[in-house]
Amino acid sequence: xxxxxxALELVWGLLRELADESAYQRHLALHGRQHSGEExxxxxxxxxxxxxxxxxxx
Amino acid sequence: xxxxAVAVAAAVALGAIAVLRGEHINSMWLVVAAxxxxxxxxxFYGKFIAARVMALDDRRATPAERLxxxxxxxxxxxxxxLGHHFAAIAGPGPLVGPVLAAQFGYLPGTLWIxxxxxxxxxxxxxxxxxxxxxxDGKSLGQMAREEIGKLGGFMALAAVLLIMIIxxxxxxxxxxxxxxxxxxxxFTIAATMPTALxxxxxxxxxxxGKVLExxxxxxxxxxxxxxxxxSAAASATLAxxxxxxxxxxxxxxxxxxxxxxxxxxxxxxxxxxxxxxxVKLGVVxxxxxxxxxxxxxxxxxxxxxxxxxTGPVFAGKIFxxxxxxxxxxxxxxxxxxxxxxxxxxxxxxxxxxxxVGYGSMLAESFVAIMAMVAACVLHPxxxxxxxxxxxxVGANPAAAVATISSWGFPVTVPEMTSLARxxxxxxxxxRTGGAxxxxxxxxxxxxxxxxxxxxIGFWYHFAIMFEALFILTIIDAGTRVGRFMLxxxxxxVSKPLxxxxxxxxxxxxxxxxxxxxxxxxVQGVRDPLGGINSLWPLFGIANQLLAAIALCVxxxxxxxxxxxxYLWITCVPLAWLVTVTFVAAWQKIFSPIPAIGFLAQANxxxxxxxxxxxxxxxxxxxxxxxxxxxxxxxxxxxxxAVILADSLRIWAGILRxxxxxxVMESPFVLSQxxxxxx
Numbered sequence: 001x002x003x004x005x006x007a008l009e010l011v012w013g014l015l016r017e018l019a020d021e022s023a024y025q026r027h028l029a030l031h032g033r034q035h036s037g038e039e040x041x042x043x044x045x046x047x048x049x050x051x052x053x054x055x056x057x058x
Numbered sequence: 059x060x061x062x063a064v065a066v067a068a069a070v071a072l073g074a075i076a077v078l079r080g081e082h083i084n085s086m087w088l089v090v091a092a093x094x095x096x097x098x099x100x101x102f103y104g105k106f107i108a109a110r111v112m113a114l115d116d117r118r119a120t121p122a123e124r125l126x127x128x129x130x131x132x133x134x135x136x137x138x139x140l141g142h143h144f145a146a147i148a149g150p151g152p153l154v155g156p157v158l159a160a161q162f163g164y165l166p167g168t169l170w171i172x173x174x175x176x177x178x179x180x181x182x183x184x185x186x187x188x189x190x191x192x193x194d195g196k197s198l199g200q201m202a203r204e205e206i207g208k209l210g211g212f213m214a215l216a217a218v219l220l221i222m223i224i225x226x227x228x229x230x231x232x233x234x235x236x237x238x239x240x241x242x243x244x245f246t247i248a249a250t251m252p253t254a255l256x257x258x259x260x261x262x263x264x265x266x267g268k269v270l271e272x273x274x275x276x277x278x279x280x281x282x283x284x285x286x287x288x289s290a291a292a293s294a295t296l297a298x299x300x301x302x303x304x305x306x307x308x309x310x311x312x313x314x315x316x317x318x319x320x321x322x323x324x325x326x327x328x329x330x331x332x333x334x335x336x337v338k339l340g341v342v343x344x345x346x347x348x349x350x351x352x353x354x355x356x357x358x359x360x361x362x363x364x365x366x367x368t369g370p371v372f373a374g375k376i377f378x379x380x381x382x383x384x385x386x387x388x389x390x391x392x393x394x395x396x397x398x399x400x401x402x403x404x405x406x407x408x409x410x411x412x413x414v415g416y417g418s419m420l421a422e423s424f425v426a427i428m429a430m431v432a433a434c435v436l437h438p439x440x441x442x443x444x445x446x447x448x449x450x451v452g453a454n455p456a457a458a459v460a461t462i463s464s465w466g467f468p469v470t471v472p473e474m475t476s477l478a479r480x481x482x483x484x485x486x487x488x489r490t491g492g493a494x495x496x497x498x499x500x501x502x503x504x505x506x507x508x509x510x511x512x513x514i515g516f517w518y519h520f521a522i523m524f525e526a527l528f529i530l531t532i533i534d535a536g537t538r539v540g541r542f543m544l545x546x547x548x549x550x551v552s553k554p555l556x557x558x559x560x561x562x563x564x565x566x567x568x569x570x571x572x573x574x575x576x577x578x579x580v581q582g583v584r585d586p587l588g589g590i591n592s593l594w595p596l597f598g599i600a601n602q603l604l605a606a607i608a609l610c611v612x613x614x615x616x617x618x619x620x621x622x623x624y625l626w627i628t629c630v631p632l633a634w635l636v637t638v639t640f641v642a643a644w645q646k647i648f649s650p651i652p653a654i655g656f657l658a659q660a661n662x663x664x665x666x667x668x669x670x671x672x673x674x675x676x677x678x679x680x681x682x683x684x685x686x687x688x689x690x691x692x693x694x695x696x697x698x699a700v701i702l703a704d705s706l707r708i709w710a711g712i713l714r715x716x717x718x719x720x721v722m723e724s725p726f727v728l729s730q731x732x733x734x735x736x
Binding site for chain 2: 010035045055058
């Protein structure tokens with residue numbers, strides 16, 4: 001059953017990556033900061049600005 | 059031995075779909091043919107390119123490691139990068155293109171989806187990903203400028219802007235055609251707006267950072283809105299409010315695109331993008347499981363009579379229009395932007411580029427195969443009744459069924475009425491654009507997988523919601539990106555116009571971009587041939603043009619690395635794309651058949667107007683539009699010629715030794731990544 005656990009972990013990891021939650025955790029760790037509403041807004045604005053400077057694929 | 063068995067399975071399945079005639083074949087033949095061909099090509103061709111041509115080296119640090127910043131540059135698990143890349147490249151193209159191309163029958167489209175992806179699309183994505191990965195994650199435009207020259211870089215930028223305007227118009231038209239006259243559909247899609255706004259506020263103020271939680275809530279609300287939509291459609295008060303004409307919907311989408319482009323991104327665009335990404339991946343998986351579970355038989359024949367170019371969905375022969383129409387399901391120039399965008403900045407090991415670049419395109423191609431299956435499970439008469447514009451088959455149901463039945467695809471008015479009633483629609487005639495017929499096919503597969511016929515209305519609107527959700531996200535994001543590009547350009551003329559924080563500049567540039575794609579959208583709505591006939595080929599040509607630019611960049615890089623030895627890898631698909639794009643653009647301009655050639659169409663309308671038999675009020679606008687489309691096609695044709703000529707000049711110089719063949723890769727740095735970091 002370890003393969004199933006590994007597969008589920010990967011799916012969860014993908015969902016967190018697509019949701020930018022992993023990137024946010026990395027951002028907190030990199031800057032040694034704690035989670036807060038203000039911190040999320042700061043991270044999110046920077047992240048989304050970069051993300052939507054590129055067109056969505058057809 | 060395993061690979062011999064897989065290769066035999068591929069050969070047998072491909073042989074079966076090519077040879078079996080006169081009976082309905084099971085969709086599993088297509089699934090087996092595609093899956094086995096992908097497996098063999100990935101194992102042998104993809105790995106060959108990775109090992110011999112690119113010489114991928116896991117000891118070499120990737121940009122994700124060297125330039126690690128925790129944001130975009132971050133070494134990431136390869137399966138997560140693969141999923142991320144696939145989610146980014148999978149758009150409406152591979153779903154809509156195959157459905158439209160099914161008018162030729164299932165065989166031409168299926169073969170091109172498989173062969174085109176294996177030899178063209180996956181190669182393009184992989185080569186560009188590799189090139190960008192070895193150049194610190196540079197974009198296609200930057201690489202085109204460096205490898206081919208300033209002209210190549212400018213052409214890449216111009217092609218992106220042109221594609222985007224046409225893309226936004228054509229996908230908006232798909233949504234308009236899916237929602238016109240449908241109170242249930244319009245209510246469901248309208249309900250996604252407050253849902254997205256609620257998600258945006260939830261993430262911003264109530265539960266910051268809880269994106270998965272907000273998306274789960276958003277998904278529950280969207281499902282609830284599908285059920286509420288049924289009640290709204292049955293309500294005497296609400297139904298008239300949400301039963302909208304094509305023109306009203308077009309105007310609503312244009313206004314929406316303008317507002318969404320000017321609103322803060324966190325409020326509407328980002329939350330809906332999160333939601334649509336999860337819904338998209340979920341529905342693609344559901345469709346795959348549904349097809350495997352139901353194993354439906356294909357009702358459309360291998361070939362239809364419309365291979366002769368007289369098709370009602372769009373006019374033109376298999377060559378070149380089948381290839382132009384399928385576009386993204388086999389080769390997509392737009393993928394080169396993703397392969398040289400976010401993805402190369404996440405690759406932890408060089409060898410991961412093969413599953414991510416080559417493998418993701420195969421997965422996208424498989425989505426196109428599933429769309430082809432969904433279209434072909436419909437009875438041919440139903441398929442053509444839904445996809446044929448009123449201008450071709452007749453405006454009233456009796457005339458439409460008579461025309462379609464006379465083509466050898468029997469269908470009756472009661473049959474169409476019953477089907478429309480089952481899915482909760484007033485009518486399914488002339489619902490062009492591909493989305494409604496795809497939704498019908500998907501609904502049949504989902505209903506047979508669970509819920510039965512009683513749930514077919516829910517599944518139909520679920521599929522429409524799924525398509526509209528991510529198309530509207532493309533419209534938001536595309537308008538915003540177009541605005542940035544325009545502001546960047548206008549900033550050279552007037553500094554304030556270039557500032558993204560100066561509201562008058564934001565409003566003016568948003569309005570300009572929206573006006574550009576809105577014009578083509580309105581043109582599509584007014585077009586008596588349904589709009590798709592004109593706009594989808596334009597989109598396909600523009601998309602394949604961008605792919606040709608990407609392959610020119612790839613060819614230049616391979617030439618600098620190995621001389622002429624491996625040139626065929628990118629040159630074969632490039633030669634094919636250039637031929638297809640050239641012939642298609644030429645025919646769209648100069649064909650003497652009015653349904654195909656824009657100029658012939660304008661001349662026919664002009665002659666009718668002069669003779670007094672044309673509609674005096676609308677004909678001048680239609681004539682102008684046909685000439686405008688011809689001019690755009692001409693621009694695309696010239697761009698193909700210029701890029702090719704410029705690239706040939708560079709290649710000839712390299713081969714003759716008169717031009718420096720310096721490979722512009724970042725220097726080798728030994729990777730320090732530990733296995734546990736992957």
